[in-house]
Amino acid sequence: MASGELQFIQQLRNRAGRPKGAVRLGIGDDCAVLRPPSGHDVLVTTDFSLEGRHFRRDWHPAASAGHRCLARGLSDLAAMGAQPMAAFLSLALPTGFTRRAANRTWLDGFLGGLLHLAKQTKTPLAGGDTSTAPGDAILADIVLLGSVPEGTELRRSKARPGDGLYVTGHLGGASAELAALAKSPRSLRKASPADDHPHLYPQPQLRVGQRLRSLASAAIDISDGLSTDLTHLCEESRVGAIVEADSLPLHQLLTNKKDALQHALHGGEDYQLLFTASATSKVPRSIGGIPITHIGQIVRGKDITLRSNGKTERLEPAGWEHSL
Structure with missing residues (x-):
């Protein structure tokens, strides 16, 4: 130095x-x-x-x-x-x-x-x-x-068919804020962590994660994008999943409906938690003021699909990829 x-x-x-x-x-x-x-x-x-x-x-x-x-x-x-x-x-x-x-x-x-x-x-x-x-x-x-x-850590590998699929908070905000930053790099120089800035000042969901030790069967944080991190979880658990597009909790920064789904599915850096829980688990609507949203289901097989407007299509991992 x-x-x-x-x-x-x-x-x-x-x-x-x-x-x-x-x-x-x-x-x-x-x-x-x-x-x-x-x-x-x-x-x-x-x-x-x-x-x-x-x-x-x-x-x-x-x-x-x-x-x-x-x-x-x-x-x-x-x-x-x-x-x-x-x-x-x-x-x-x-x-x-x-x-x-x-x-x-x-x-x-x-x-x-x-x-x-x-x-x-x-x-x-x-x-x-x-x-x-x-x-x-x-x-x-x-x-x-x-x-x-001892022995209570959450892992990616314990999701089972029939489990519900959930996310904390809202999705796509970090990606949307980054896009706004790219258009006007000086526009957020005075941004404060006291305000809602999901890209500049993401809030790790530590308290929620600790609470989930007694609720969730598997978990991962959404750092690379929902589509990519869900793929990681499903691969480790050897399961598939169905995601309901209309159930995704979109961040308030997603004002352009045309791009909203892309940001929510593939944007990354939301640092929210994606987790699964058995059908018998009583998952609350919020934990410590952080909303919890049911967005789909874990299924048998390896396919990950997105259901929207009555149509089902394969959901490919299209988030962040770490190049080597």
Whole structure:
């Protein structure tokens, strides 16, 4: 990393605060020391946030980039019903990045957005790493640890024929907001996480996921798009599904009816939860103020279909694909 690494780490340590919860020893030593709750399993997830692919400095407010970096991993924990234990952030910045005042301001905003969400979700920042990026783009990696009571984690692989198919919240909003951002990159510079900005400030459904441990048979978060993530769930469970198009809970940003279904099915980054539950489960209409919508059924076989206006067609995975 650029000069001032030790000063940066000390500043970050001060902003992160003293270790809390499962973190016995945080930033400052070669390793963090964690103590998971007795009788719990530990879950680990990691996510890259790459400038130019997951965020753009000329589009996204710095706080949004930091918020989204942490939200991606928190949503993975939510999908498995976990309680966050600790986060580890690794940053690679271009050579000489912090020598410019504007870049230092951006970095401060990035960390502010990440730490604000960390505080909201009671996720201690317990460590990480810094380095110099090989090019001109910022690279950020978030590692998250969570815990669940032993053997109670939600998985993608336990959906069964006859289960109902459900989603939390509303769909397509993140995709619609990203499209609006692409048309007018400066239009959302003053957006706040206190408002409904599903792309800039997605809200991981941690509390809902924890509640679903006693309700759901299988679950996944909608990061790559409903069509793609449903395919992942069905492949792991070796089942098929029928999705009712008219039942999809569309986000209020989807004002263009012609494109609404495309955004809801394939847009991605909603970071809502897609889950299944047996026919005998009493799934509530909302959990903690987050609406729950029944959108279809799990069926035998491998086919995933979309039913709309009395017609049925194959639903192909057309969301985000991670190229290698």
